[in-house]
Amino acid sequence: KAGVTQTPRYLIKTRGQQVTLSCSPISGHRSVSWYQQTPGQGLQFLFEYFSETQRNKGNFPGRFSGRQFSNSRSEMNVSTLELGDSALYLCASSLEGGETQYFGPGTRLLVL
Amino acid sequence: GNSVTQMEGPVTLSEEAFLTINCTYTATGYPSLFWYVQYPGEGLQLLLKATKADDKGSNKGFEATYRKETTSFHLEKGSVQVSDSAVYFCALRAYNNNDMRFGAGTRLTVKP
Numbered sequence: 396k397a398g399v400t401q402t403p404r405y406l407i408k409t410r411g412q413q414v415t416l417s418c419s420p421i422s423g424h425r426s427v428s429w430y431q432q433t434p435g436q437g438l439q440f441l442f443e444y445f446s447e448t449q450r451n452k453g454n455f456p457g458r459f460s461g462r463q464f465s466n467s468r469s470e471m472n473v474s475t476l477e478l479g480d481s482a483l484y485l486c487a488s489s490l491e492g493g494e495t496q497y498f499g500p501g502t503r504l505l506v507l
Numbered sequence: 508g509n510s511v512t513q514m515e516g517p518v519t520l521s522e523e524a525f526l527t528i529n530c531t532y533t534a535t536g537y538p539s540l541f542w543y544v545q546y547p548g549e550g551l552q553l554l555l556k557a558t559k560a561d562d563k564g565s566n567k568g569f570e571a572t573y574r575k576e577t578t579s580f581h582l583e584k585g586s587v588q589v590s591d592s593a594v595y596f597c598a599l600r601a602y603n604n605n606d607m608r609f610g611a612g613t614r615l616t617v618k619p
Contacts, residue, residue: 401550487607497553
């Protein structure tokens with residue numbers, strides 16, 4: 396079975412721009428979660444989608460948003476980028492709530 | 508709220524040395540506990556997990572036992588190899604909730 400895939404792997408943007416990251420979960424997995432990883436804050440939960448609905452949300456500003464499609468693929472969007480948004484963004488999928496999460500390789504975003 | 512505290516590194520060991528990385532947690536109810544490993548430039552890989560008290564997770568020579576009385580889930584390996592060099596994350600997930608909480612990560616370097 397193919398693992399979780401994320402595109403693009405690397406991205407460079409400038410302050411004020413917006414960005415969209417994509418995540419394709421493992422086939423059959425319906426839950427997709429997003430995390431931000433930075434050296435200073437570590438791994439922080441952004442949000443989780445299940446069956447196209449946001450089920451959980453972390454403590455991030457409204458500039459961070461996401462959605463999930465009927466095929467379980469998910470996108471996250473960050474608007475009005477700030478320097479502090481530079482991070483590795485990880486996507487994880489699981490069958491549904493209460494199951495083990497499997498992570499993708501991440502998208503490394505650099506904001507200049 | 509739920510949280511994880513793990514031994515911060517870096518940890519440097521010689522090949523074939525014994526490894527222990529301490530992890531303690533705070534949570535209500537009965538969370539599931541995980542160890543993930545992150546190799547340079549990659550996402551997180553599930554190393555092992557335990558879902559109830561006294562369960563022992565094991566994989567690739569690594570072991571961890573879910574100790575409810577001490578709220579701990581310490582990672583151990585009897586003989587480390589150079590290829591074990593990576594960052595190790597302890598994590599918990601409350602029952603039926605995909606909001607994972609991660610420790611700060613412990614960087615392990617194994618020297619030949």
